[in-house]
Amino acid sequence: MSEGGRILVVDDDPGTSETLRDVLELEGHIVRTADCGRAGLETLAASPVEAAIVDLKLPDVSGLDLLEAIKATSAETEVIFITGHASVASAVQAINGAAFGYLAKPFDVRQLVATLDKALEKQRLARALRESEERYRLVTEHITDAVFFLDMERRLVFGNSRGAELTGYRVEELLGTPIVSLLTPEGAREAQARLDAVRAGQEVAPSFETQLVRKGGGLVWVEANLTSVTKDGKVIGCLGAARDITERKLGEQALREANQALTGLVADLEQRNREMALLSEMGELLQGCHTSEEAYSVVRNFGQRLFPSGSGVVAVLNASTTLVEMVVDWGEPPPAEAVFAPDQCWALRRGRAHVVDAPESALLCKHLGSPPAAGYLCLPLVGQGAAMGILHLRDEPNGGSPAGRPDRRREARRRLATGMAEHVAPALGNLRLQEMLRNQVVRDPVTGLFNRRYMTESLEREVHRARRGGTPLGIVMLDVDQFKPFNDRFGHEAGDRLLRTLGEFLRTRTRGQDIACRYGGDEFTLILPGASLDVTRRRAEELGREFKRLRILEPTPEPVTLSMGVATFPGHGSTWEEVLREADAALYRAKHAGRDQVASGP
Structure with a gap:
């Protein structure tokens, strides 16, 4: 019992x-x-x-x-x-x-x-x-090392979150990936040989060092171990572990470089090592920033640590390149105007560093917020092949040598500033370019919604997710009834206003996980993860009723209505293309049936 x-x-x-x-x-x-x-x-x-x-x-x-x-x-x-x-x-x-x-x-x-x-x-x-x-x-999630399992085709079939952190990919993205595709060419050859030996039951060294290629191109040094896994006397795959040793490798590299460059006093070397470590840390953090605001916070923090006794500013050209705007400052008081014209800085004019050792006898930049009591340095920030701003550093009063005798400390300060500029400029340039390209690539300029390219990528991703999770996926195709007569009657500007209003309406009336896209012209697509056909249709009907109550132009004699077609995965197709076609066909049935209504796929 x-x-x-x-x-x-x-x-x-x-x-x-x-x-x-x-x-x-x-x-x-x-x-x-x-x-x-x-x-x-x-x-x-x-x-x-x-x-x-x-x-x-x-x-x-x-x-x-x-x-x-x-x-x-x-x-x-x-x-x-x-x-x-x-x-x-x-x-x-x-x-x-x-x-x-x-x-x-x-x-x-x-x-x-x-x-x-x-x-x-x-x-x-x-x-x-x-x-x-x-x-x-x-157990696997709390292990500090990356743990993974490879099948006989050397593909990842299991991995913990630490492996995802090391590579920059999500765990779901890693599954099914050949392990050699995550390594440098040299590392891939070595790993291939070790995997062949492990599969053949040969003796290999217990561990080896190699480099992982992170998502986005960065490299991570790891110490890896591989061992064969057998079942019924037959090798079925390899179990592995990898530990991040990047900091150790960077430390080894920094030590080698320091030993080769040892020509000065021990105190100077220690100071420079500290500064180089800070610069390296700053560079790593800048590479990990996703927005300009994150990068500004990193630069402010490290500016204070690298130049604790002076003050500084990072200022960048605005989008129209007509003004230079201060985005980072440290020290008291801020040593430059918050906004100034590019020609007020000699470094931007000349495209090279402008060094002032003795303010009383030098050519001064006009963007200085107050008369300098000591020397200063303006360095142009060059990113993407063009000047994009300046790094301005002001010396602390009485911090240097007499005029005409620049000392080693001042030279080291300038060298450090150059190093900082070389980290900051490409990072800010890349972030600005990424932000611009990101919006250009995925956003529709009129409505602000996602564009058709992003729609197709999202549909492919969400159908895969729905198939894996066994959940439905709702798709709504909609367009504006009588849009062309509206456009002809009120003009293209009013038509664009209608599209912008509809875009804002869809953004504010959909859930956080829903995806609103402009399909083209006056057609739009809504992707509703987890929504059944009944839920999708009900949501579409609610949107239609709410939008009809809006007034695009005041006064307008009649409301603007929407026709919509709905379909779901997997009920109306096994691929997103099939489901989208069914939703589009339903849209046309709704329009032919009199508009201002919702039709479902068969």
């Missing part, structure tokens, strides 16, 4: 229910009974059970409908059908409906008990498997 469980018996025959209660309680189970489907669901809602024994024919609902309702309420509950009207068709239908078993009345009580024991054992095994998998997941 297995461990007792909580059992629900649903049968309109009191005798059967009582018999089952007596038998099952003797087996150590806790039994609840119900004489109809509704009562069974109420009992289940009040107290979950491990298994339900259900009569296939009930007075209020069919047993199959009750099975569906039970699974919707508690997918883990196992259902065993009993009936006095047995047939092969009903048995097949019950099993296809996810029932665990099917017994015909009169049934052998021992057979029922055995079937119930098997159902409970299946449930316990599934629960134990989930718990085991969760423990394994927790």
